[in-house]
């Protein structure tokens with residue numbers, strides 16, 4: 001930029017590190033500039049882990065440097081500057097005051113709150129703000145609204161089939177490749193007694209000087225945040241993110257499908273991709289991930305059940321969840337269909353519990369910022385649901401600890417799918433189960449002091465106790481849900497005295 005008046009100020013948020021962003025269409029390095037802000041508020045409005053903060057800031061700084069190498073001016077507010085702005089809105093107002101742009105541009109942010117803060121800040125300064133639809137996704141929000149309009153219920157499966165037809169992905173002559181839309185039935189196997197065997201571990205990305213600086217400043221500015229920065233090896237550049245995708249496609253995709261739902265003590269990655277963090281920061285695109293998986297199928301390197309399973313997660317679930325968020329916010333955040341009112345149990349921040357499953361999952365989550373889907377849904381989320389934690393608090397907790405949590409994706413998954421707060425928009429029934437599910441899908445119960453079959457007594461598994469208590473608390477409501485009918489019938493087969501004892505044990509669990 002040379003002494004001329006600034007034309008466009010392009011705002012790039014921490015989860016918009018898209019090298020091919022639509023925000024750069026028509027960008028003129030002579031007249032335009034990029035604004036990025038490491039805002040203390042964004043790192044602390046929910047209590048966040050050191051790892052999550054470091055992941056975002058390290059990726060942002062690498063993106064800044066890459067943009068500067070491209071010849072773009074980047075106005076960058078670093079958290080360790082003297083008097084840095086505390087919020088994105090204040091960062092924007094300061095940049096406007098200093099550089100006097102004619103026009104502001106932002107791509108639709110990943111958080112309703114951020115969008116409304118930026119719009120207010122722009123409004124206060126009287127500058128026009130253009131909000132661009134995010135071309136990173138396959139569907140626009142308007143598209144999603146059109147698809148869902150007039151439908152009483154718009155479930156994932158309807159959306160996914162429509163997306164397959166629309167994109168032609170995994171389709172041949174208008175029909176799904178292989179004859180089936182989904183291969184879920186083949187994808188629910190446990191590892192059995194032998195365990196997962198040898199799986200190529202996920203690559204470690206050695207921190208470079210930029211990342212090391214971030215790790216130091218996070219230790220200094222966020223000393224009391226949960227989690228640890230030890231062994232930080234996250235991909236934080238586009239090159240690393242592309243490598244992480246290729247590492248999954250080459251080494252784990254083949255077995256991703258069959259054991260997609262399986263859990264095993266000591267490992268979360270197993271055959272999963274572990275790319276949600278970099279895809280949500282937009283270092284890589286969903287198209288790159290989907291195309292790479294389909295190319296592996298085409299070359300015979302991965303079977304259809306694995307590839308279709310993976311494509312469904314991205315082309316189906318990821319897009320669907322985003323559509324639900326943007327077409328239902330801000331009311332969605334307040335939904336609490338099961339009227340759950342408890343705080344998150346303290347051990348969810350430390351992993352200190354006798355429950356072998358939760359102790360392992362939570363300790364690992366604090367160390368890595370990652371857990372796979374079933375650990376989230378049928379481990380940690382399941383416990384919080386049946387315990388009766390406030391849905392928005394479960395989302396806050398999730399936002400704090402997971403590297404891939406952004407408001408648009410965490411809220412409908414955590415509060416909606418996992419806590420059933422939306423009363424059935426994302427999932428038609430609550431995902432609830434006894435400890436027997438965890439026993440069947442993992443090796444946790446072998447080393448646990450509790451017994452998944454028992455619901456009362458000293459050895460009762462807390463999941464099993466809370467399951468029956470959960471059904472009893474919501475018996476009338478669940479009895480009208482066809483998909484819950486059998487579970488309610490099993491509850492009704494129990495003696496009144498047994499149910500009373502279970503409910504007392506559940507109360508003791510909540511108030512030890």
Ligand SMILES: Cc1cc2nc3c(=O)[nH]c(=O)nc-3n(C[C@H](O)[C@H](O)[C@H](O)COP(=O)(O)OP(=O)(O)OC[C@H]3O[C@@H](n4cnc5c(N)ncnc54)[C@H](O)[C@@H]3O)c2cc1C
Nearest residue numbers: 272273274275276313317318372373377404405410413418
């Ligand atoms: C309670 C709960 C909370 C969740 N919160 C988040 C979240 O904050 N951020 C997030 O990215 N995912 C979330 N998910 C979805 C899913 O668990 C993660 O995307 C996945 O575990 C990430 O790991 P992976 O990259 O190894 O994914 P894989 O299991 O290998 O799947 C491939 C990709 O599919 C996409 N995907 C799969 N399922 C979903 C989904 N339900 N919603 C959106 N994308 C999906 C992700 O981009 C993921 O990287 C949540 C799921 C549950 C049950």
Ligand code: SF4
Nearest residue numbers: 355357435445448461
């Ligand atoms: S017995 Fe219950 S608490 Fe223990 S590992 Fe199994 S499911 Fe978890």
